[in-house]
Amino acid sequence: MPALIVGNWKMNGLGDDIAEIAAMAGSAANSASRLWIAPPFTLIDRAVIVSAGAVSIGGQDCHAKPSGAHTGCISAAMLADLGAGFVIVGHSERRRGNGETDADVRAKAEAARAAGLQVILCIGETQAQHDAGETDAVLAAQLAGSLPADAEGLIVAYEPVWAIGTGLTPTLADVAAAHACIRERLTARYGGGGHGVRILYGGSVTPANAADLLKVADVGGVLVGGASLTAASLLAIAAAA
Ligand code: PEP
16 A cells, blocks of 8 residues: 655645645656645645646645534535545644544544545644653544544544654654554444554654654554645655655
8 A cells, every 4th residue: 555645734835835736746646655735725726726636635624514604614515625635634733722622523524524525533642641651542532532433534643742843753663552552443443444544643754754654563654744845855755655
């Protein structure tokens, strides 16, 4: 199975930066990895056009409702209407900055599936939880509260909160242990369907550490923030895979 390399541009990118997505798309055919990019909402339609299917384009969040009086919000159906193929839900920056709960994340995941989008559902422990040896318990609780009813179209991203944007990464043994814990929970929840759910690692992935992280058992790809903003950097990560 080719590695899945997902770029999360967060609140970065103006019109000129579409050139980076065009460059990623231009090299995607030569890559052994699959490339997905989640630009800001304002660039999704242009990104879909320039990537011409070579790179899948997705959203960074969606509302749980398909439409209605929710000023400033974007529904999963709106993302799909623009040509998006997936959406990230439950990113720790939204859980922390927007007070999103596991129940909110589950509702968004269900909404995304109803709109035909694939879902990247993010979970991860804080530094304090990591230091207290609570990682497995935190991951189990987040999964219990946020997994959608069906495993179809689902991808889980393990993103330790303390590794995001910090330059810190867990040991490879810690990544392996976390992914094994997630896999166990997925199979307990979905039975055989849980084996087919891809699990990504995210948190300070760079071209320098990607090869080692992608060799860890049950790491099916990476979710990349800062190092996904340029084609040179993201393609170097894809090459490492
Ligand atoms: C992220 O935002 O999901 C992320 C992993 O960021 P970074 O790669 O910058 O740590």
